[in-house]
Amino acid sequence: WEAVLSNLSKYGESSLTDEDWERVVWGSCQSDAYLKSRVTNILELLNLLRNSFSDALDHQLEQAMAFAAITSVDDDMDTKQAVERSGKKVLFEGLEVKVQQLKERGIKDEGIELWRHLWDKLDAMAKADSRYRINFAKSACSFNDDSRPHRERQQLYVVDPALTAPGYRIFVKKATGKTKELRQQLLDAGLGLDESQLELADGNLVLSLSIASAIGKERFKRALDVILEGLLNNSRSQT
Numbered sequence: 001w002e003a004v005l006s007n008l009s010k011y012g013e014s015s016l017t018d019e020d021w022e023r024v025v026w027g028s029c030q031s032d033a034y035l036k037s038r039v040t041n042i043l044e045l046l047n048l049l050r051n052s053f054s055d056a057l058d059h060q061l062e063q064a065m066a067f068a069a070i071t072s073v074d075d076d077m078d079t080k081q082a083v084e085r086s087g088k089k090v091l092f093e094g095l096e097v098k099v100q101q102l103k104e105r106g107i108k109d110e111g112i113e114l115w116r117h118l119w120d121k122l123d124a125m126a127k128a129d130s131r132y133r134i135n136f137a138k139s140a141c142s143f144n145d146d147s148r149p150h151r152e153r154q155q156l157y158v159v160d161p162a163l164t165a166p167g168y169r170i171f172v173k174k175a176t177g178k179t180k181e182l183r184q185q186l187l188d189a190g191l192g193l194d195e196s197q198l199e200l201a202d203g204n205l206v207l208s209l210s211i212a213s214a215i216g217k218e219r220f221k222r223a224l225d226v227i228l229e230g231l232l233n234n235s236r237s238q239t
Helices: 004-008 020-029 033-036 038-069 077-081 095-103 109-128 179-188 213-214 217-237
Strands: 084-088 091-094 132-136 140-145 154-158 171-174 198-201 203-205
Touching: 004 020, 020 038, 033 038, 033 109, 038 084, 095 109, 095 132, 109 140, 109 154, 109 217, 132 179, 140 217, 171 217, 179 198, 179 203, 213 217
Parallel strands: none
Antiparallel strands: 084 091, 091 132, 132 140, 140 154, 154 171, 171 203, 198 203
């Protein structure tokens, strides 16, 4: 560490190396010729990410690392046998295997409880009706209606719970035809939600990561029930 500080002092003061974490990054890059030549760009990128994502940075980095390591699967033989590869995507064979993966990643019990509140019910729907299919992937899961045209099959996409908070990001897809209706139902349900937490983006309804922490566990479950009821009503209307 003293050597890093000594070497840095030769270059004078810089806003990119005035914090300890920046100095650690700078020092780590010195042993590799390519990284050494790009250390300024690396520090600029990391600072941009911190400024852009603020309090959500830990979760965003966690998701990015999950994607970066997507071809790396637990060496345990039982886990290997319960994993299917589709191209470079890792799919887990069933809800319980996915839950075990969440536990191994260190997701807290409350996060898993809230995750299961949604996926236990969707899993039951998929098992009861062959139209429905769930992809339990490494860092997110999706609920799909295979009776629809290919581009309209994905109905719900849910990013895994965060390590630092119990909630998770939910995308109710435009293909459901329910996004505006569900948004209004959630706002009118007396759950303490505001419009900023329920974004409409490209026709998709996006529930922010912070909702569970903001409104509490029981209200978050009620919000999930509103979404589940909307999906269930879609199912009934097609039978």
